[in-house]
Amino acid sequence: MKLSLQPHPANPPRGVTGVTCTVVREAATLHLVYAITGDPDAVRLPPATLPARTDGLWQTTCLELFVAEAGTAYREFNFAPSGQWAAYGFTGRREGMAPLTMGTPPAIGITMEAEAILVAVDLAEIGADTLRLGITVVIEEADGTKSYWALRHGGDAPDFHDPDCFVAQLPPAD
Numbered sequence: 001m002k003l004s005l006q007p008h009p010a011n012p013p014r015g016v017t018g019v020t021c022t023v024v025r026e027a028a029t030l031h032l033v034y035a036i037t038g039d040p041d042a043v044r045l046p047p048a049t050l051p052a053r054t055d056g057l058w059q060t061t062c063l064e065l066f067v068a069e070a071g072t073a074y075r076e077f078n079f080a081p082s083g084q085w086a087a088y089g090f091t092g093r094r095e096g097m098a099p100l101t102m103g104t105p106p107a108i109g110i111t112m113e114a115e116a117i118l119v120a121v122d123l124a125e126i127g128a129d130t131l132r133l134g135i136t137v138v139i140e141e142a143d144g145t146k147s148y149w150a151l152r153h154g155g156d157a158p159d160f161h162d163p164d165c166f167v168a169q170l171p172p173a174d
Contacts, residue, residue: 003135003168005149008158013139013147015042021063021135027173028128032121034063034079034137040117044140046082051105054084058138063119066134067126068166075100076161079121081110094161128173134166 005019017038024031036043045061057078058064068074072093077100078086085108087100104124111118137149148158151167159165 001168003151005135005137005151006153008148008150008153010157011145011147013038013141014143014145015039015141016139016147019137019139019149021137023133023135023168023170025126025170025173028124028126030065030121030123030126032063032065032123032135034119034121036117036119036137036139037115040112040115042141042143043117044142045110045117046080046084048110049082049084051083051085051108053086053099053105054080055086057084057086060138060140062138063121064134064136064138064160065121065123066136066160066166068132068134068163069127069129072163074163074166077106077123079106079108079119081108081117081119083108090161093163130172131170132166133168133170134160135168136160136165 002022022033057080063079065077076088089100107122109120154162154164
């Protein structure tokens with residue numbers, strides 16, 4: 001499924017014209033391709049580095065995934081174009097945050113095109129049940145402009161932890 005994200009109206013982009021995410025589920029693995037369109041030179045990308053769990057990735061260009069099953073608990077995954085990543089579990093909205101144990105870290109790859117930046121992520125061990133997804137992106141541009149993209153925004157300020165933002169429904173795996 002290919003999903004279009006919207007920028008939060010309080011933080012409009014300058015050089016970025018669109019963000020989409022294509023989601024493919026294969027058993028308990030998700031394959032995600034985030035596409036940032038517009039002027040690729042306008043986007044500030046963190047320098048490539050060895051893949052490692054790293055906190056604070058959302059402070060610059062970062063691709064995110066929120067995953068909820070039944071109830072109020074959810075998981076947050078952050079993917080940097082640099083190859084760094086983070087994963088957290090929450091017991092409720094912004095409550096009970098703890099690092100999420102992952103047997104297989106996400107695989108992250110980046111491709112630069114003339115009018116797009118593509119970031120591919122393979123996320124294993126996501127589970128096979130029905131999932132509600134919140135797909136979000138923080139984009140920092142070269143001039144310091146930050147825009148916050150989501151499938152849906154709920155308030156006057158961006159809040160990716162708002163359960164109303166988890167609007168993509170992923171059926172159980174076959």
